[in-house]
Amino acid sequence: MSMVATTSRFGSIEYQEEDVLTFAEGPYGFPDLRRFVILEHKPGSPFRWLQSLDEPGIAFLIISPTQLFPDYTPSISEESAKSISLTASDPVLVNVVVTIPQGNPEAMTANLAGPIIINPKTREARQIIVEEGQYGTKHSIMDALNALTKTAA
DSSP states (O other): OEEEEEETTTEEEEEEGGGOEEESSOSTTOTTOOEEEEEESSTTOSEEEEEESSOTTOEEEEEOGGGTOTTOOOOOOHHHHHHTTOOTTSOOEEEEEEEOOTTOGGGOEEOSSSOEEEETTTTEEEEOOOOOTTOOSOEEHHHHHHHHHHHHO
16 A cells, blocks of 8 residues: 655655665664655666655665775674664665765765665664774765776776
8 A cells, every 4th residue: 555755855755665664763863763765866876865754854865885885895783683683694785874065066975884774674774883993974975986987997
């Protein structure tokens, strides 16, 4: 059965209950937001939106980090995995939040220190803090794109 939510960014959106991601603890800074859906940014774009169903004005721009940062392999603690019913044999979806400074899209960054992990089987999700020190909150997306372009050339 289709459901409809009204959002400030996208207007009315239609979704299925099985599309809903449930956070046991909301993303950092938003502890009361527990239900989200992922929306396409535009066809063919690697960017997507993590739209809150609890607060119509909240949507996070996200991307799968492996598209831009192929060596990105955050470790997921046993506690974090357990919190979303994830076992070692389960597939896991990893997304990171993208920040675009107002009026300066070339300076957009990806937060590799706080990925959002999703168990696609249960639709449970959690934002975690990666303990490895090499990942920060502001990795340049343009630098990553330029590096990939040079590698592909």
